[in-house]
Amino acid sequence: MSSHDVVITGIGLVSSLGEGPDAHWQKLTQRGFRPVLEAQRFAPYTIHPLPEIDWNLQIAKRGDQRQMETWQRLGTYVAGLALDDAGIKGNDELCATMDMVVAAGGGERDEAVDAAILAASESRNDRDVLLNEKLTTELRPTLFLAQLSNLLAGNISIVHKVTGSSRTFMGEEGAGVSAVETAAARIRSGQSTHVLVGGAFQTEHSDMLLGYELAGYLHRGPWKPVWQREGAEGGGVVTGSGGAFLVLEQRQHAKSRGRRIYAELGPVLSGRARRRHGELNTEIAALLKQAALPPGELLTISGASGAHAATAAEKAALEANPALAARAFSTLTGHLKEAQFPFAVALAAMAVDRKAAYPVFDATVERQIEGAPATILATAIGYHQFEGLGLVKAA
Amino acid sequence: MANLRDHMGRPIVAVTGVGVVTSLGVGKADNWAALTSGKSGIHPITRFPVDHLNTRISGMVDFLPSSTKGASPLTYELAETAAQEAVSEAGLDSVDFAGPLFLASPPVELDWADRFSLYNSDKQDAGAERLLRVARGLKELDIFDTTQFGTIADRLADRFGTRGLPITLSTACASGATAIQLGVEAIRRGECDKALSIGADGSATAEALIRFSLLSALSTHNEIPEKASKPFSKDRDGFVLAEGSGALVLESLEAAIARGATILGIIRGCGEKADDFHRTRSKPDGSPAIAAVRAALADAGLGEDEIDYVNAHGTSTPENDKMEHLSLSTVFGERIGSMPISSNKSMIGHTLSAAGAVEAAFSLMTMRESVIPPTINYDNPDPAIVLDVVPNKKRNAEVGTVLSNSFGFGGQNTCLVMAREPV
Numbered sequence: 122m123s124s125h126d127v128v129i130t131g132i133g134l135v136s137s138l139g140e141g142p143d144a145h146w147q148k149l150t151q152r153g154f155r156p157v158l159e160a161q162r163f164a165p166y167t168i169h170p171l172p173e174i175d176w177n178l179q180i181a182k183r184g185d186q187r188q189m190e191t192w193q194r195l196g197t198y199v200a201g202l203a204l205d206d207a208g209i210k211g212n213d214e215l216c217a218t219m220d221m222v223v224a225a226g227g228g229e230r231d232e233a234v235d236a237a238i239l240a241a242s243e244s245r246n247d248r249d250v251l252l253n254e255k256l257t258t259e260l261r262p263t264l265f266l267a268q269l270s271n272l273l274a275g276n277i278s279i280v281h282k283v284t285g286s287s288r289t290f291m292g293e294e295g296a297g298v299s300a301v302e303t304a305a306a307r308i309r310s311g312q313s314t315h316v317l318v319g320g321a322f323q324t325e326h327s328d329m330l331l332g333y334e335l336a337g338y339l340h341r342g343p344w345k346p347v348w349q350r351e352g353a354e355g356g357g358v359v360t361g362s363g364g365a366f367l368v369l370e371q372r373q374h375a376k377s378r379g380r381r382i383y384a385e386l387g388p389v390l391s392g393r394a395r396r397r398h399g400e401l402n403t404e405i406a407a408l409l410k411q412a413a414l415p416p417g418e419l420l421t422i423s424g425a426s427g428a429h430a431a432t433a434a435e436k437a438a439l440e441a442n443p444a445l446a447a448r449a450f451s452t453l454t455g456h457l458k459e460a461q462f463p464f465a466v467a468l469a470a471m472a473v474d475r476k477a478a479y480p481v482f483d484a485t486v487e488r489q490i491e492g493a494p495a496t497i498l499a500t501a502i503g504y505h506q507f508e509g510l511g512l513v514k515a516a
Numbered sequence: 517m518a519n520l521r522d523h524m525g526r527p528i529v530a531v532t533g534v535g536v537v538t539s540l541g542v543g544k545a546d547n548w549a550a551l552t553s554g555k556s557g558i559h560p561i562t563r564f565p566v567d568h569l570n571t572r573i574s575g576m577v578d579f580l581p582s583s584t585k586g587a588s589p590l591t592y593e594l595a596e597t598a599a600q601e602a603v604s605e606a607g608l609d610s611v612d613f614a615g616p617l618f619l620a621s622p623p624v625e626l627d628w629a630d631r632f633s634l635y636n637s638d639k640q641d642a643g644a645e646r647l648l649r650v651a652r653g654l655k656e657l658d659i660f661d662t663t664q665f666g667t668i669a670d671r672l673a674d675r676f677g678t679r680g681l682p683i684t685l686s687t688a689c690a691s692g693a694t695a696i697q698l699g700v701e702a703i704r705r706g707e708c709d710k711a712l713s714i715g716a717d718g719s720a721t722a723e724a725l726i727r728f729s730l731l732s733a734l735s736t737h738n739e740i741p742e743k744a745s746k747p748f749s750k751d752r753d754g755f756v757l758a759e760g761s762g763a764l765v766l767e768s769l770e771a772a773i774a775r776g777a778t779i780l781g782i783i784r785g786c787g788e789k790a791d792d793f794h795r796t797r798s799k800p801d802g803s804p805a806i807a808a809v810r811a812a813l814a815d816a817g818l819g820e821d822e823i824d825y826v827n828a829h830g831t832s833t834p835e836n837d838k839m840e841h842l843s844l845s846t847v848f849g850e851r852i853g854s855m856p857i858s859s860n861k862s863m864i865g866h867t868l869s870a871a872g873a874v875e876a877a878f879s880l881m882t883m884r885e886s887v888i889p890p891t892i893n894y895d896n897p898d899p900a901i902v903l904d905v906v907p908n909k910k911r912n913a914e915v916g917t918v919l920s921n922s923f924g925f926g927g928q929n930t931c932l933v934m935a936r937e938p939v
Contacts, residue, residue: 248632253568260730262731266731271686272795275925284791286790292684293664298681327645331651335660507666509681
């Protein structure tokens with residue numbers, strides 16, 4: 122233990138299961154809990170929808186809410202939950218010196234404008250002119266800001282006054298891994314004392330589904346747990362709306378302000394297997410080796426997406442190490458893309474803090490584990506590219 | 517023996533390779549020749565029709581094989597071209613770079629050309645439903661790849677043999693500077709002894725142009741394109757959308773010296789501060805930009821009187837130039853009137869995600885060549901902005917230190933301090 126250790130002092134969570142650590146803990150530890158599913162709106166795709174949220178609780182000004190679409194609102198809301206949880210929200214001095222790394226994709230396009238342009242394109246050959254004609258007259262000027270990747274961080278600065286620094290990483294699950302890894306490295310090296318890190322994903326928009334389906338990644342047909350989608354119709358991914366933000370803090374900083382510590386964040390490792398060359402299995406094994414796993418049984422909060430190849434590779438790597446007892450949380454939340462790794466770390470921190478393991482989320486594949494977990498592994502093996510994992514330890 | 521650690525005991529970070537592409541051309545030589553002769557790369561848009569558009573000029577890069585192939589392919593080619601120049605100059609293995617990659621690039625979206633072709637390849641249903649059904653029948657990953665935010669960096673990592681998970685980032689118009697900052701920080705933390713930092717932006721599509729236009733951010737001085745970007749002038753009316761790329765090979769000074777590399781310059785300090793005022797406007801008192809400049813100076817261990825030249829963000833928007841003047845005059849006091857401050861954007865336009873990297877490349881060349889590129893189109897000075905903008909003609913001057921500013925939407929402020937010599 123050292124004063125520059127990275128500890129987790131704030132957790133903000135939203136998924137179809139609800140909001141906040143308590144609601145998630147309560148549902149995830151309920152044996153045989155059934156996921157919240159929406160199978161009609163985007164049929165043939167099933168998604169895990171957002172729960173009811175009162176945005177006013179974290180975004181006080183209606184004017185701010187109007188400047189955002191759901192994705193940015195969601196991320197800003199979840200970031201607020203984490204800041205509240207860490208006792209930082211509203212503390213001007215702590216917010217002004219807080220660094221921030223957000224993992225982000227893009228925001229929502231105007232589906233109606235896009236659909237109208239596409240419909241008109243069927244009867245016109247001058248499509249470039251059509252585009253100019255429609256976009257100049259029908260786009261809402263401020264929608265651009267709601268689409269910009271770095272404007273989730275921008276809105277967090279505006280709404281919650283986090284202004285030490287602001288960086289946005291892009292690149293699906295890998296962005297979430299790098300965000301946590303970089304934030305932790307800053308704290309360990311003494312560059313930062315406290316960092317807000319996380320992301321959000323809003324899947325209830327056709328473009329967000331299209332981003333997966335252009336490579337046929339989405340699961341179709343009746344819902345199944347993450348580990349059981351191989352061989353079913355489609356590509357295996359069931360998406361969810363949600364987000365996860367963490368407050369990472371230098372241990373000494375957290376102690377000196379008397380904050381409760383959920384857990385310590387141990388090593389965070391990231392990698393880029395050249396999957397076309399068949400390197401994924403060896404890359405996961407190498408990351409596990411680098412992590413220097415502690416002896417004995419190890420609860421593993423897996424960010425497996427369900428995507429067939431990546432999920433099979435992760436399953437094989439986990440099974441090759443009999444000490445690992447996996448819990449693939451996306452069975453219950455859906456795939457949260459950029460937020461996947463922060464979400465996994467948050468669930469790990471909650472279990473370490475509460476000294477209890479999650480029950481199995483899928484009894485056919487996952488196995489029980491007894492006792493209070495002192496260390497938990499969190500993984501995010503990207504559905505298409507990039508891999509990461511980290512260890513979360515008792516505080 | 518040079519000092520290998522900075523004033524805070526961290527490894528000093530040297531630049532050993534520089535690459536650049538802008539509308540002025542490919543590579544440092546062509547760009548520098550044009551830049552120092554006050555030549556503009558701003559020209560009429562030919563890539564797509566300009567019917568219904570208020571702005572019909574840009575600084576697009578129209579001469580690469582990918583220039584007509586969409587934002588993702590062009591951004592990749594811009595990044596690759598600049599990185600190849602930088603890695604070659606550094607004398608490093610260009611297929612086994614063996615250090616991390618930090619890429620500043622624009623957010624990606626499904627290109628309209630692809631949207632149209634997917635949609636019109638079928639007749640059933642309409643709107644998003646049809647697109648999704650067509651999408652799941654695709655046999656190739658080409659279109660998918662253009663919609664993944666990590667693809668360009670993944671391809672660059674393959675191409676150059678960089679190590680580990682590449683970081684793709686966006687801090688809007690400060691992105692290029694942030695990519696450099698991330699590389700500097702990784703070396704200072706001892707995670708690596710070299711890093712490849714790239715800013716690339718080939719996203720000047722019709723939709724991008726229209727979006728900025730709807731926010732009233734762009735110049736509409738279409739008649740004489742090369743005159744449209746006029747930073748610090750009274751009649752400035754917006755920035756000129758542009759494309760480009762800049763790449764730096766960063767190395768610990770120790771590693772660079774050990775392998776006998778030529779030191780092109782030093783990244784002395786990086787500073788940032790987020791603004792919480794508004795999505796597109798700066799806090800009226802300029803305090804976040806001021807704090808970012810001061811943070812960069814403090815990180816560099818330099819006082820206000822030790823900066824020889826400022827490479828301005830200087831976008832030519834009424835707001836930016838006014839705020840940048842306010843911030844600089846607050847930090848540098850009376851000295852500001854006699855410090856040379858020029859804007860490369862007067863010639864190349866605003867290369868958005870690439871700007872911070874492109875302008876860092878030009879800042880390093882300014883020091884090495886002892887020539888300050890001018891701010892062109894400075895015919896009608898803004899009386900409220902009293903600066904030595906190096907008007908219209910280059911200036912020969914010894915420049916030992918440069919401050920390069922990058923400010924972006926979303927309250928992003930990042931400043932770099934560079935030096936010619938290690939100490």
